[in-house]
Amino acid sequence: MGSYNQSSNPPNTRGDVLGKSGISAAFGQRALQHFDFDPEYRNLNHASFGASPSAIRKKLCQFQDLAEAMPDQFIRYQAPDFLNESREAVAELLNAPTDTVVLVPNASVGVNTVLRNITWNEDSKDEILYFSTIYGACGKTIDYMVDSSQNRVSAREIRLRYPLEDDEVIAALRDAIEASAKSMKRTRVCLFDTVSSLPSVRLPFERITEICREAGILSLIDGAQGVGMIDIDLKALDPDFFVSNCHKWLYVPRSCAVLYVPLRNQAIITSSLPTSHGYIPKSETGRRFNPMPKQNKSAFINNFQFVGTLDTSAYLCVKDAIEWRRRILGGEPRIIEYTQTLAREGGKKVASILGTDVLDNKSASMSRCATTNVALPLRPGEAARAPEWMMETMISDYKTFIPLFSHSGRLWARISAQVYLDIQDFEWAGRMLLELCERVGKGEDIGWEHEHLRKWIPIMGQIPL
Template identity: 45%
Template sequence: MTSSSNNAALEVKTKDGVKFGKELREKEFCFKKGFLNLNHGSFGTIPRAVRDTMRDFQDECEGRPDPFIRYRYPVHLDEAREAMAKLLNTPSSTLVFVPNASTGVNTVLRNIVFQPGEHILIFSTIYGACEKTVSYVTETTPAESVKIAYTFPVEDDWLLTEFERKVKEVESKGGKVRIAVFDTVVSAPGVRMPFERLTQKCKELGVMSCIDGAHGVGHLNIDLDALDPDFFVSNCHKWLHVPRGCAIFHVAQRNQDIIRSTLPTSHGFTPKGEKVDSPMPKSAFVSPDKSPFVSNFEFVGTIDNSPYLCVPAALKWRESLGGETVIMDYCQTLAREAGKHVAGVLGTEVMENSTGTLGQCCLSNVRLPISPSLVQDIATKSGIDKGEVGNMIRDFMERLSCEEYGTFIMMKWYAGVWWTRLSGQVYLEMADFEWAAKTIKEICERVEKGEWAVPKGKL
């Protein structure tokens, strides 16, 4: 069980006296009765107040489509950019919105004009879609890729040393690492990367930094003025309580001439050798006072961009809870204590390195007590290829958590064993993870009984 001091740290109330956890969940959130959301990290969610703001914007757009899209939307968008600029401590001229972090990473890598011998450096725990983006770019341009291979848990110092070694190895062969892509917090397993130190190391080595902060704003303290990355993108719809899909995309002033095209290419694109006075044939869509970078991203095709406009409402709601520090401290403390408790019930351990840096975030990873040899025997008897077992059991457990337990519990086959990733959030409390521990234990027992290997309908 948790210590009394840490229990006290989780006794947090909003400015209106509503207790974080179940009380806040029932008062402020939109969850269906009987569903417990234990996987905030994947898709996030919004409180009713922010949902209502989004619907107000959507109603205004439907009520007067042209006046809203042409004249009102840019005003609200600038307000959202200014709000994010204050939160991230950076000029609003460095910020635009994109639908998600993957779009931001794609925008960077597809805009860089790579020369022969230039490399994109990635880490083995890069988000899958981003790694495939790198593969696509290396197929269609002269760029090459290089990967730092490892299995968590590893030490931050080792990652920094290996990063420098890999960059110099490429250089020793006549190449150059043009850009490095790395996370703030890895998606799976959910661990914190030493992104601040990696960004500084990029500067020392003459490598551009592209930070995938999918788990960034609202999750960790991000100071872009101090960090000074070349490129940074962070989902707002995961941890900042903004509707899906919304991500803030930061490009340092020194690099804005690199980002010539949005995805898809918008009216703001300027072909080489031409001068375009306005991103669209209609001057209503742009102010001449805005930079080409900001103007380019202001109108990227017709989609529902109302989530972008909800940033001020989300920040106002978070302030009503106590503000960014209160929220992050609660979520990070809850994730750590939840991980300890679940590991204790399961008789396993939390993924962590010797310096305790991996768990300095709102996620924790607990090893599941499933015997690989036992389930491999079940696979053999059932005629299942051994190479399919890891992900097959993962999929079985996740679906089972949905269909029979009224939740979704994220599972991961990693380093030859199974893990669960737990998310700390303001609408959760330790009682929820006490229930989760019993539920996960029961699911693991069902795995070892072989239910996953029995065709549906045959039980």
């Protein structure tokens, strides 16, 4: 695996950053030249933190340079125009009206923004539904809502044990809604993924949204693994709230996410997170001076236009990232087809090397995404003790990282497909994982935690040895 750097200097105009050629390049090794990975590092975990092409990161630096050169002129008067261009670009990609989307730092902020703006009823009957495969930070957010609501809201978990067919997931959702009603609860909102994190599988989020709509439940979709990875059509989907990271599969620099709130629900979102100048208090006597120039936007849009002094340069790169994907890689359909095909075929290759299997259902609906989950050939005791050692050893000995997790009594590896990878990378991953499992079988991981503590705790000055 190699790495190449682009030699062109950063251009002065938005369009030139994409290069002169409108012909899409090949994927795999040839696409790798657009990213700045260390030559020794093999990035098999795009799903966690994403990666941005060097051309877009140069654009990011240009925006940061403008902010440093003339802070007031850029932040107050120029940045809002670039921000609106980004909002328009991502709205078009998602097939949503521009005035329904704003940009926030990440999907967790988007989920927090929605849940913290909902007013819970005083009768303590409100309930939040969520699936057991929820992203950890979002699960903790629900815990906080329950803990801080003074018993006004509770939560109900829907247990999922994969592999499951979509109909089984839907049946579990219907059972939870019915159980909530029988418990004299009122399901206010259901939080669910497009593609969950661990295990990384596609949920039937379209059908879940329909059921929520039929039942009068607010649908909050955590699409952290969404835009740029799978097709999203918000007009057809019509959720109550949707958030998706742009810094993952869309190649926008970290950190940037899109938050969608249809017009019918914008009155619910009265404040950004944190509250800033765009907030409109209920009391006329509480109106305060807003030092930022008026943008003649709706209250919802203006709320998120300026949320304190943050480096929002990544937000301004959304339009460039979308256009780069079209000009250089051939556009969304081609990117999605390549990454999903590579994940599917690559997962089979890794499973073949390991002598195990891929986590999927008979209809293969779970794997219609750009990630794959492959079981590791470890005994139960090994699977319980070895994951942390294996993941740290991947970094130190193999210059890569693959998340490991337990599900349905087995240890799994989640591998991300990307345009800069090809089937040879998956073959390498399979051999690497097999070698790690063999090392575990020889007991190399035993005593690692103690040695790990011996190495780091004295440095941290926490305890003497």
